[in-house]
Amino acid sequence: MHDQIITQLNALSQGNESYATFNRRIVNTKMDVIGVRVPDLRRLARELAGNMSAADISRLLAAPSNLYEYVLLCGLLITRAKISDEEAIKLTRQYLPRVDSWAHIDTFVEKKRRFAGDIWWEFALECLQSSEEFTVRYGVISLMANFLDESHIQRVFAALRNVKHDGYYVKMALAWLYATAAVNFFELTLSELENGQIDAWMRNKAHQKMRESRRFTPEQQEIIARKKGMAN
Incomplete structure (x- = not known):
């Protein structure tokens, strides 16, 4: 699955060399940037997420990759997959150590349509005390x-x-x-x-x-x- 996604990302980046150069400066990442635009990443995440379990996304997050767009796509999969809030938070714990750009955060965070009690509130407060x-x-x-x-x-x-x-x-x-x-x-x-x-x-x-x-x-x-x- 990892290799298939890398192939899809490379295809989406075709012809975007100048955008990749521009975006690398904006997002200020040390990762490789190939120039896949955010709307295309969101579209790909929607296409993939419908058939993905939390375990599938966890395996993708565990796969080694220094590609900025790959890491961001993993985050978008968390927000779009049909998984529980508990599973989403567990995956977010796995996602956050992978990120190195403000855009990995700001593009990932979305307004929640529903909540399981105070689980997201408590998780946000926990993150505030991190050293990262x-x-x-x-x-x-x-x-x-x-x-x-x-x-x-x-x-x-x-x-x-x-x-x-x-x-x-x-x-x-x-x-x-x-x-x-x-x-x-x-x-x-x-x-x-x-x-x-x-x-x-x-x-x-x-x-x-x-x-x-x-x-x-x-x-x-x-x-x-x-x-x-x-x-x-």
Whole structure:
């Protein structure tokens, strides 16, 4: 199955040499990049996932490969296969050590249509405490995708105060989450950014992302601009 998938990926990459060069810079991976576009990867994942069990995906994840698109495809298979939440989390534990790019995380994380109790919440919190940069980013992006709601927002902020990893891709994910949270929880998020537990760089980056967004009213943008100016 591994060899068949590599053949399919190579076929999808034909004629994409310039895109491969461009994307290698964007995703900042040490892996080989052959230039398969994300829509094609998603399409292939949908085609393959219908007949795949958790054990099949686990075997693919265990197969040695230094191909960026192969690893990402394995992640997409996890999200599309007809498997339980418990199986998906077990496979995600196997997937995360394979990744080396923010895109391996951001393309993989999707809003869940259903939940088995608090299993995904607890898994996200567990990932926040990892020593691995992209595992922590996964936890942050998962919270952003699924838990920025009335019943979770205070607990999300409380959990993020305990994140110790200071890697660039963790801090960028945190800034992105705060900027996203501010859309529906504007005053609460601004207050959280000023609680003294968030460093100036991350606070400034969150303000910058808010300023770049079109999801805030002119009045809110004025407040953000003042906050950003005070931070500089």
